[in-house]
Amino acid sequence: MASLEGGSSKDRKGKKPHKNKPVSKKYAHYKVSGDKITRDKYCPRCGAGIFLANHKTRLYCGKCKYTEFIKK
DSSP: OOOSSOSOGGGGSSOOOOOOOOOOOGGGGEEEETTEEEEOOEETTTEEEEEOEEOSSEEEOTTTOOEEEOOO
């Protein structure tokens, strides 16, 4: 009689190896030049700390869906 558990017996043996999560890239939004710190544009709705994604034709907030179109 066949086992009622599906899948291969290889799937159940041992623990899976631990994978590290990718590091946050928040530091990439800040630039230090001399004594001044400049930061990328942030969302006017969400406030400071939520940066706008810089696309080819627009700036976009992934949290509240705010969009600014870049004029040529």
